[in-house]
Amino acid sequence: MAKLYHFPLCAFSRRIRLALGEYGREAELMEERLWEQRQPFYALNPAGAIPVFVDDDETVVAGTEACGEYLDETRDRDRTQTSLIGETPAERAETRRLVAWFDIKFHSEVTLNLVYEKIDRRYMRANQGGGAPDMGAVRAGKENIKYHLDYIGHLIEDRNWLGGDRLGHADLAAAAHLSCIDYLGDVPWERNDAARGWYTRIKSRPSFRPLLADHLTGMPPPAIYADLDF
């Protein structure tokens, strides 16, 4: 069976887990704790980053962009599935613009400030940068998330999904990051009803269920996290 090397609260891995569900692909989940620097993992991805997807035929697909594009390219063995990136070059450009918005901009402004500070640094040793969260970073993350919610609300005013008419990787990337922040209880959903409505829709999809079942030892999510009627 195919395998996905991931970590439960890694937003990049979560996008690929959501994509697996949407494409109807199964994969065994292999939890990879990057800070343990396991040598066999470096053989799969010398860059030492997750996610890494290993397909049934042992093809190794390393890195978020590579995984997302690979799953889309190999989806339609029977030519029935719609692309989650888009049909025309212009649609595909818009999807990738928004994926970069979340994977680069949201990640550096929100996810790193909240998830890295509150989760990753708990697991790391002091000489790896571990320790208590930097509260300045946490405050910045909580401030920055506001305009990202507003941007999602702005996009969804004119569109069915973030990238256009159909659900796609723009939605998966946004939901992957937000779901990590939601696990911490740090998304101010009351701020933007349109953004909350969009998240309710994507949270209700079958592809989302495995994410809602994630549970880090010693750090359970708030009740709202798995509640579809939050």
Added chain:
Amino acid sequence: MAKLYHFPLCAFSRRIRLALGEYGREAELMEERLWEQRQPFYALNPAGAIPVFVDDDETVVAGTEACGEYLDETRDRDRTQTSLIGETPAERAETRRLVAWFDIKFHSEVTLNLVYEKIDRRYMRANQGGGAPDMGAVRAGKENIKYHLDYIGHLIEDRNWLGGDRLGHADLAAAAHLSCIDYLGDVPWERNDAARGWYTRIKSRPSFRPLLADHLTGMPPPAIYADLDF
């Protein structure tokens, strides 16, 4: 005519400039100084990042991944050009793994430490983070580049180009970053003959010529920069 919003020593923009040359596409180069925060530019890319490609038909393609994939998708209007990403899903995954190696790992370990410190911060005001280079960062960048050169040398031992048999975006990404460092005279070419041999080949391509003509006012490159026999 199509336009590319770029900055001469932005490695991401340079990959797309090289790609334009390899695909035989023409575009007017529009220099964008991000720290000036021009409002009309934010209308093109709300994330405020370069490169942005505006096609002949006004399609806006924002961000490095979007530009690279778009140019590849629109290359073969006459179905004669080979993909610079790869033909099979496995080849394409390998190209994208290596693009991420250079655009994420090399960028954070080398390019930011050298180009951002020595170039970008010269242009920025003090309240934007401008000022003299942080010499600790510069030293880290000069140290880190060594193993990246060795990794290029290691890849090229068994391959014609970095991603496989044919030149592709893995080469363009690597050359884009290295060419910025080379403009500063900070690539220790004597360290790895195989990496130097690969760079000699790509530097000699017609697509590279516009990059070799770049010249920042008050900060000329060393003679070696444009020398094909360096």
